[in-house]
Amino acid sequence: MSIFAIVAAVVLFCLLVAGHEFGHYAAAKLLGVKVNEYSVGMGPLIFQTKKGETEYSLRALPIGGYCKIEGEDGDSDDDRSFAKKPWWAKIIILAAGAFMNFVLCILLLIGVFWYSGAYSTTLAAVSDGYPAQLAGIQAGDTIVAIDGTEYDDWLAVVDAIDASQGAPMTFTVERDGQTYDYTISAVETEGRWLMGITCKLIHSPVKAIGQAFSMTKSTMAAMGQFFGQLFTGKASSDDVVGVVGIVSMIGEQAKFGIINVVYLMAVISLNLGMVNLLPLPALDGGRILFVLIRLITRDKVGANAEAITHAVGMVLLLALMAFLVFKDINRFVL
Numbered sequence: 001m002s003i004f005a006i007v008a009a010v011v012l013f014c015l016l017v018a019g020h021e022f023g024h025y026a027a028a029k030l031l032g033v034k035v036n037e038y039s040v041g042m043g044p045l046i047f048q049t050k051k052g053e054t055e056y057s058l059r060a061l062p063i064g065g066y067c068k069i070e071g072e073d074g075d076s077d078d079d080r081s082f083a084k085k086p087w088w089a090k091i092i093i094l095a096a097g098a099f100m101n102f103v104l105c106i107l108l109l110i111g112v113f114w115y116s117g118a119y120s121t122t123l124a125a126v127s128d129g130y131p132a133q134l135a136g137i138q139a140g141d142t143i144v145a146i147d148g149t150e151y152d153d154w155l156a157v158v159d160a161i162d163a164s165q166g167a168p169m170t171f172t173v174e175r176d177g178q179t180y181d182y183t184i185s186a187v188e189t190e191g192r193w194l195m196g197i198t199c200k201l202i203h204s205p206v207k208a209i210g211q212a213f214s215m216t217k218s219t220m221a222a223m224g225q226f227f228g229q230l231f232t233g234k235a236s237s238d239d240v241v242g243v244v245g246i247v248s249m250i251g252e253q254a255k256f257g258i259i260n261v262v263y264l265m266a267v268i269s270l271n272l273g274m275v276n277l278l279p280l281p282a283l284d285g286g287r288i289l290f291v292l293i294r295l296i297t298r299d300k301v302g303a304n305a306e307a308i309t310h311a312v313g314m315v316l317l318l319a320l321m322a323f324l325v326f327k328d329i330n331r332f333v334l
Contacts, residue, residue, distance in 0.1 A: 010062045012261070014040055016104065016269050017065040020276070023100030024067040027093045034070035034080040041065055069093070087295045094284045094291070101273030102216070108266035109212035110205075116259055117201025118211035119154035130196020135182040137173060137197065144179065145172035153210075154199045155218055161186050162193050219267060223274050281309045 018040045025038050034053060041059035048057045059065075071081025082090060113119075121143040126133045143157055144150060147170050151157050161169070164186055171182045186193040277285040290309070293301050 008261075012265055013268070014062045014065070016101070016265065016272060017041075017062075019100050019104045019269070020097040020272060021065045021067045023096035023098070024069065024093060026100075027096035028067070028069050028082070031085065031089045031093060032080055033082050033085060033089075033093065034078060035067060036070055037066075037068040039066050039068070067097075087291050090291045091288055094288050095277070097284055098273035098277045101269045101276070105266045105270040105273070106212045106216055108262050108269065109215055110208045112208075112259055112263050112266065113211045113215075114203065114205055114208035117203050118207035119199050120202045120207070121151060121154055121157060122200040122202075123197050124200040125198040127196035127198070130194065131184045131187055132171075132182075132195040132197045135171075135184045136180075137171065137182055137184075138175065141173040141175050141180075143171060144174050146170065148172075153214055155214055157199075159218070161195055164193060166193060216270060219270055220274065223271060227274070227278070281312060 021038060021040070025035055028035050036053070037055045037057055039057040039059055041057075041062050042064050043059050043061035046058045046060055048055055050056070069082045070076055070078050071083035075081075076083050078084075082093065085093075123137070123139050123141050123143070125139050126137055146157065146160050151160070166185050166188065168183050168185050171184060173180055173182065184195060186195050188194075276283050277288075279285045279289040286309075290301070
């Protein structure tokens with residue numbers, strides 16, 4: 001991987017982190033909470049300036065960032081501290097980082113699909129020798145229904161084909177203003193169930209927006225399933241990468257063009273948002289969980305107990321990051 005690709009990957013990753021932390025920053029400011037520092041990167045300070053009550057920092061290690069909010073990690077006498085805000089305001093501030101990641105993901109995907117073309121249910125090609133071509137489906141046909149259920153989303157069509165596991169499916173297609181029904185069974189090829197059809201790409205902002213939301217929804221479902229498998233031991237730890245792995249993947253995608261990089265950044269942004277919402281100590285999801293616990297128990301679980309829990313969680317999180325860096329170097333560098 002070239003030095004340029006590495007630098008570009010680091011910059012792009014930092015932008016995602018900056019976007020996440022900006023979510024916390026903006027929500028805190030809007031809700032009247034004092035923000036002491038907004039930092040991109042961690043570790044030794046490279047640059048810092050102060051505007052109003054907030055210090056804006058750039059730090060040496062591109063492995064994260066933070067938004068230091070008054071009273072977030074303990075009690076504060078400041079009337080504008082996080083600790084003095086109602087529970088719903090705390091949850092909004094804590095969830096705003098992940099929300100910004102989801103927004104960034106959708107915006108990046110809109111750009112990708114607007115430029116490259118959004119999927120449609122109109123067929124651009126039908127592969128020779130595959131079930132669709134043998135049944136009589138032609139390029140230019142538009143899939144309008146499968147087994148009587150209407151479809152206007154190509155990804156949903158792909159999911160339906162895969163879920164069929166080769167069982168017969170009745171495709172209703174539109175051709176020259178007429179509709180035709182074809183009963184077809186998918187064939188398995190390299191672990192995937194295929195009909196031999198390729199969709200037409202449409203360059204439209206409206207289609208791009210719809211495709212971006214659809215892709216985000218399906219990717220979130222896949223990631224949620226993976227997290228479930230990971231915590232139950234059904235997924236391999238080899239599928240988990242750290243910062244070095246992310247930078248390496250971005251560098252590899254850079255070889256195939258900027259659109260591939262933008263798409264990967266959208267997926268990483270979505271992943272970053274979902275990981276941060278996991279109910280684990282030191283993560284935003286863990287902090288949200290404590291807000292709810294303290295609300296239900298009427299603060300029987302005190303701020304000190306929460307602070308200690310998050311401190312331990314942070315140590316474990318940093319240890320995990322260090323382990324992943326070591327693992328990634330062995331996998332992607334050595």
